[in-house]
Amino acid sequence: MTISRIHHITFMVSDMDRSLHFYRDLLGFELVLDQVRQNVPAYDQVMNLQDVKVRVGLLNDPSKQAMLALFQYLHPSPSQRQMNNLFVGSAAMGVQTDDIDADYQRLQHAGVRFSSEPVDVVRDGKVAARLVYAFDPDDLVVELYQPS
């Protein structure tokens, strides 16, 4: 086994300040780094782009076992397009909660948009989980997930 662990999830966002409000202030992730990176030839090569300039926000999840990296491209200019789970390559990050209904109320009160109210997922006659899809400021899907 040479893959030792999943290290982080990256989301490309259009406005770092707005996204930090969502992930840090509303979801409770801990900001550990917020910096602009440019003149990093490795980035140009890894991403196959020229003169990459990005603002990177690195956050620990509440358990500190995984990290979320937010990238706001400053160069090249980011493009925005329609978001929808039916597009191949769309992502959904699942965040586990103890009390999905309380989180739903709290986040909705703070202006977060959801696809529905929390719903029980019933499989083989049993409630397997309770879920809801929240949308981040760029319409990335953050699934709130409460296991049964």
Add this chain to the structure above:
Amino acid sequence: MTLKMIHHHGFTVSNIEQSLKFYRDVLDLEVVRISERKELPSYDTILGYENVHLRVAILTHPVNDFVMELFEYIRPPSTKRELTNYYVGSSHLAFEVDNIDEQYEKIQAAGFDSINPPVDVMRDGRQIARAMYVLDPDGISVELFQEFADMVGR
């Protein structure tokens, strides 16, 4: 605050079997289950479509129990479009590896490729990592990196 942890990360893919040749056979993630999901009103409500029919693969990593989900939409059908990292809303997963050059040979031998071969990531004159973006069968980029120094940059 009752949110506890990132539990899983999922991607919409065009064909689960094709994706497993990458995530299971090359990256060595373990398949927990592959299931067909349809006639589940809860999915219709959450996803916002009628009569959703999905195939879902749940994979895990043996070390830190992280769960990865692959969603193949059968109804409504999925759509492919260009994927590049500077589209807002793009996402990728990053895996830490012990030896990235070995991984590069392994993915190439398996018929996959990366955007570029592994490159040294330098910061403040020292090498902090060696990294590459591998492309999965749908062109979703998966970062592999070998860490030499604390990525947080202290």
